[in-house]
């Protein structure tokens with residue numbers, strides 16, 4: 001009977017939700033532990049962390065990237081979560097077996113099944129030592145006096161800086177030991193391997209220097225520094241005595257000065273402001289500390305420089321060159337491009353910002369700068385044109401610009417003359433937007449051009465053929481009603497079955513959705529994502545054509561008393577895995593990071609073999625890999641599937657999709673909708689209900705009775721466990737989708753204990769709930785009230 005109630009979700013009343021608020025204590029909880037004693041270990045796997053006494057700094061192993069099996073030991077500044085020290089930069093260790101330990105002969109080391117890395121090897125005589133993480137950010141090994149107090153520093157991380165200089169750290173040389181202190185940049189923002197740049201203080205000449213390999217990029221003597229460094233100069237203390245010569249940063253009570261050498265060669269003060277800009281040195285310029293080089297490429301001029309741009313670079317992919325070597329960081333790409341006279345720009349190739357893609361000069365079709373899109377570097381030429389070659393280049397560039405302007409004018413005319421024949425669709429494609437959309441800051445020009453320039457002629461359908469395929473949009477062919485318009489089944493002349501989504505006219509949102517879906521989905525290809533076959537624009541009609549999914553959507557089958565018989569446990573589990581794979585592709589392996597934002601059962605389509613395909617990218621957001629989080633004032637999505645931070649603050653990230661995925665997991669296991677209610681005394685939704693069952697150790701009670709007890713207990717437990725981690729209140733606590741994929745695949749035993757999730761409790765009935773199948777309940781979250789509870 002429970003089932004029959006859920007078959008009519010459309011008449012469920014619309015509710016005001018009260019969110020149970022549960023503060024997770026993410027900062028160090030119990031007694032702080034800042035010390036390793038002989039015999040102690042800090043494990044890479046698990047939650048083990050050392051915190052400095054006041055909690056300013058924290059030391060732990062972190063995987064090299066989401067879901068990876070290798071880890072690196074870091075000390076993080078707790079305020080901004082930037083790493084201030086990195087132990088094993090170029091030697092990641094196995095996350096399952098690695099431990100940091102201090103042994104009884106005072107050896108501090110990282111051990112894993114693959115061997116050991118010694119951080120400090122002391123005189124053998126000392127057998128009583130402690131290693132402490134201090135509130136200065138240093139991790140120090142000290143000898144312990146028999147009376148219990150620490151004496152003498154045997155070793156400290158401050159002697160082995162990574163890319164960051166904190167007050168108390170030195171940059172210079174120890175005359176006695178010959179030890180030099182210098183900073184070395186990371187390879188990329190995501191790869192801590194030593195990068196090409198080094199910042200050092202040369203005491204003989206009393207110069208601060210930035211070198212790339214052996215080449216001097218930037219230098220400033222004590223006198224010039226005052227002028228070049230500006231504010232930052234006053235942060236420096238110069239020390240020189242018979243033992244040491246170094247500079248160090250002044251510490252101040254109110255704000256800690258921190259310098260970081262970035263992988264571009266730039267030195268920044270992390271509290272704001274530049275210190276040195278070696279990234280702007282090309283060997284010609286000699287101002288602002290830049291140094292001259294001997295070996296300059298003949299095709300470059302003084303003043304030429306690379307500029308960081310964002311938008312859509314319309315390069316013909318066949319005429320770009322990839323350097324698939326992940327030991328190249330972005331600055332290596334820059335150096336190679338600078339020397340190659342055909343190269344006009346570059347970007348990184350891999351998501352971790354390594355490898356290079358070069359743009360070759362005679363391949364540019366134009367570059368559109370937009371507030372969205374890829375980030376890339378373009379060569380900006382100075383005004384000195386010495387050779388004729390450069391004149392030609394300039395003429396070509398001007399010619400191209402004029403051509404582009406002409407094309408876009410043409411496009412506007414085409415938009416107005418709608419009576420033009422279908423054959424002119426190609427021109428009309430540029431008219432996707434109308435004027436009122438232009439106002440939106442989605443840089444319409446760039447997107448138009450992108451759509452236009454893409455080689456996608458085969459993707460345009462003639463309106464007439466769509467009318468024929470769908471039997472003139474007959475009601476027999478209608479498959480359903482999506483949020484933005486009806487969906488029809490069609491049969492192409494080739495006998496291929498297709499689904500035709502007709503976006504409602506005059507819907508502003510529909511237009512946005514159309515454009516968005518087109519740009520997002522045309523970039524994607526994965527077996528677990530629905531495939532866009534093409535589109536059509538005819539007068540006011542905007543039509544998207546997809547592959548046909550004979551089994552409709554997951555909600556049709558899952559929540560139906562008879563249909564659900566089609567889904568045995570194995571099918572359900574493989575659907576779960578398929579969705580996870582599709583999501584993994586969106587979040588991680590496609591060239592862009594894509595956040596779906598409306599993941600729910602009705603957006604999971606099923607093909608003839610019940611393979612799941614994620615659909616509906618109308619409100620998906622596309623990012624370059626470096627942005628991981630965004631903010632919006634337009635909160636669209638479906639209540640019950642939306643993560644609390646998105647519903648309340650409009651903050652969304654890949655972790656918001658993870659939340660929705662968790663809700664889906666419970667729905668698939670239980671065969672019930674999240675927005676139905678369970679238990680009598682407290683009207684909990686499915687997430688709350690699952691949590692209650694978990695606490696009582698009764699998780700198996702969640703399983704859909706229609707499965708008749710034929711399911712794998714182990715798989716169900718793993719799904720529910722993973723699901724509970726997905727719906728955790730705090731986005732940072734939720735696993736990444738790659739973690740989930742490996743949890744589901746049983747690659748790693750899931751040991752993290754879920755915290756109480758964010759869920760809803762029914763309190764008051766207000767009115768009719770609109771169908772959850774309807775797209776985009778433009779949230780009115782102001783109406784909701786969020787309360788704390790224990």
Ligand SMILES: *[C@@H]1O[C@H](CO)[C@@H](O)[C@H](O)[C@H]1NC(C)=O
Pocket residue numbers: 033034035036040041042043048049
């Ligand atoms: C401090 O943490 C280390 C590493 O996790 C552990 O081995 C040690 O037992 C802890 N000491 C105390 C007093 O909790």
Ligand SMILES: *[C@@H]1O[C@H](CO)[C@@H](O)[C@H](O)[C@H]1NC(C)=O
Pocket residue numbers: 103104105106107109116
């Ligand atoms: C401490 O570790 C070092 C290096 O692995 C090893 O040589 C030494 O025997 C160890 N000392 C003890 C007491 O285990």
Ligand SMILES: *[C@@H]1O[C@H](CO)[C@@H](O)[C@H](O)[C@H]1NC(C)=O
Pocket residue numbers: 124125126127128
């Ligand atoms: C270690 O210290 C104890 C006293 O704390 C001392 O008796 C012992 O000889 C020391 N061992 C070594 C190898 O130094």
Ligand SMILES: *[C@@H]1O[C@H](CO)[C@@H](O)[C@H](O)[C@H]1NC(C)=O
Pocket residue numbers: 145147148149
């Ligand atoms: C322990 O001994 C050291 C060295 O003799 C001395 O400086 C320190 O004050 C003593 N600490 C305590 C707590 O007795």
Ligand SMILES: *[C@@H]1O[C@H](CO)[C@@H](O)[C@H](O)[C@H]1NC(C)=O
Pocket residue numbers: 325326327328
């Ligand atoms: C990648 O680049 C590095 C640094 O230039 C070089 O040492 C290495 O051989 C290259 N690897 C490949 C596979 O080309």
Ligand SMILES: *[C@@H]1O[C@H](CO)[C@@H](O)[C@H](O)[C@H]1NC(C)=O
Pocket residue numbers: 064191193326350351352354
């Ligand atoms: C960066 O990504 C590339 C491609 O995915 C991979 O081959 C390489 O190992 C990654 N580098 C690091 C240090 O993770």
Ligand SMILES: *[C@@H]1O[C@H](CO)[C@@H](O)[C@H](O)[C@H]1NC(C)=O
Pocket residue numbers: 342362
């Ligand atoms: C691009 O330029 C290179 C060298 O300048 C030339 O060899 C190549 O043929 C050009 N390609 C095209 C498509 O013009």
